[in-house]
Amino acid sequence: MAETPERKVIAPTAAETSPDNPWPLQLLSQKLKAHIEKAPPAWVEAQVIELNQRANVSYLTLRDIDAEVSLSVTIWGSVLSRLEAPLERGSRVVAQLKPDFWLKTGRLSMQGQDIRPVGLGDLLARIEQLRQALAAEGLFDARRKKPLPLLPHRIGLITGRNSDAMKDVVRNASLRWPAVEFEIREVAVQGVNAVTAVIGALAELDADPRVDLIVIARGGGSLEDLLPFSHESLVRAVSAAQTPVVSAIGHEADRPLLDEVADLRASTPTDAAKRIVPDVGEELRRVDQARTQLNRRIHDLLDRETERLAYLRSRPVLANPAMMLSTKYDDVSALTGRARTAVRTQVGRHADQLTHLQAQVRALSPQKTLDRGYAVVQLEDSSIVRLPEQVHTGSPLRIRVAGGTFTATASSGEKPSGAIETLERTDTTAKESA
The missing domain is CATH 2.40.50.140 (Nucleic acid-binding proteins)
Incomplete structure (x- = not known):
């Protein structure tokens, strides 16, 4: 088996x-x-x-x-x-x-x-919902907007390949300011690759220190075509950029969220070109006007100062500077004369007072009393005889008269007549005056 x-x-x-x-x-x-x-x-x-x-x-x-x-x-x-x-x-x-x-x-x-x-209604509702959420975060706050440079030297431009938007921005900006330079990034501005391409170009231009300003431009389109410019990733990338960003999408009916977060919104690419650089012709006119006003004010100032100098030069002190010295010399001479007169007056007055006092002193001096015939009798010890009792018979005496002194001997101690009393009083008065 x-x-x-x-x-x-x-x-x-x-x-x-x-x-x-x-x-x-x-x-x-x-x-x-x-x-x-x-x-x-x-x-x-x-x-x-x-x-x-x-x-x-x-x-x-x-x-x-x-x-x-x-x-x-x-x-x-x-x-x-x-x-x-x-x-x-x-x-x-x-x-x-x-x-x-x-x-x-x-x-x-x-x-x-x-x-x-x-449908469009659904898309708009989603965009509006995202708009409110980002606004609540403060991404659209005006205080976050960065000021645009007055005169950007190099402008970064993000736009479609060989697009009319690129031509409008470059042509109009160059006409207004021929010295402006562009750093252009041609990328997809619609479709599935648009968001990634625009964000990459934005990051590259933002990292370039030569770029003073970035413009994102597109020449309008349907709502579906513009959906990438309302994408949350692109909106946040623009908000985080350090370089000022200008939105120039060119769609007035439905504004993409890029317009809200950008530092400046332009209605069209042409409008963006007019707003990012000044008009050289207009600026030259302003310079001419400023120069004219400056010249006029300088001339007015010179005229006023010339008139002021002429007025000052016409004053007597400047017309004849020696006059001021002459006036002061006359004042000094007058004051000197007055001082000398006052000194002489004071000297004369005090000299008269001194003469008067000298006369009074002489009139009251003991010598004057002696000149009138009086005498001063002194004892041997030089004491002055004032009372008869001081003199004894035979006491030597010294007698001073106007012409000199002589000695004598007392013959009697009796009190004589009033002549001695008169002499004593006179002598006492002379001593007190002296």
Whole structure:
């Protein structure tokens, strides 16, 4: 009896397979299909970049709004028939996708179970919501705005490749100020790469110390085309830039958020060129006006000072400077004469007083009394005889008269007549006066 070959035991998991015990390809495909079918459907937002309709099925290519990522989607005609308007290439949509694995060929595809266009109202509502959130953070505060340089030497320009906006800015700015220089970065200004490209160019120009001002310009467009300029990442990048930024998107109906955060908003690229550099012709006219006013004021000042000098020179003290010295000389001479007169008067008055006093002194002196015939009698001890009792008979006496002195001897001590008393009184008066 023939032996039956042993039956292989299939590995329960992929990790347990080996070269000696592999899985059949069918088993791997079945397990992949079972795993993928467990994934729930997901809603995504994207942009339709390709649309191929065939009978009852359509093939779409969706691309991410902010990144270079795309995905093929298969959608049945019954799903598209529910839309109010036909789906077009470039439309922004939200779609419910579920992965599907085709077992026979091993192909993975995405099945669109539902799809809805994102209307302008929805986009505007999202932008307005983001506007309020960023405003609450203070990103749009006027105090954060940086002043533009009066005369930028080099201007950084971020714009589309070979765009009319670039030509408008460069041409009008150069006409106004021919010496201005530009550092141009031509990047995508719409589509999925616009945000990344503009932020990269902004960072490069902001890091260049030669760039005094940055202009982000685009020549208008639809709301969908301008969505990158309301992207939160771009708004925050402009807010963080150290170099002043000018927004020149050229869309008056719906202002992108870039206009709110920029240090200056220009209505169009041409308007930006007029506002970032002065007009050389106008500045030259202002210089001429300032020079004319300065010359006029200088001439007026010189005329006033000339008149003032003429007036000062006409004054007597400047017309004849010696007059001031003559006047002072006369004043000094008059004062000198008055001083000498006063001195002589005082000397004469005091001399008269001195003569009068000398006469009084002489009239009252003992010598004058002697000159009138009186005498002074002294005893031997030089004491003056005032009373008769002081003199005894035979006492030597010394007698002073006007012409001199002589001696005598007392012959009697009797009191004589009143002559002696008169002499005594006179002598006493003379001594007191002396």
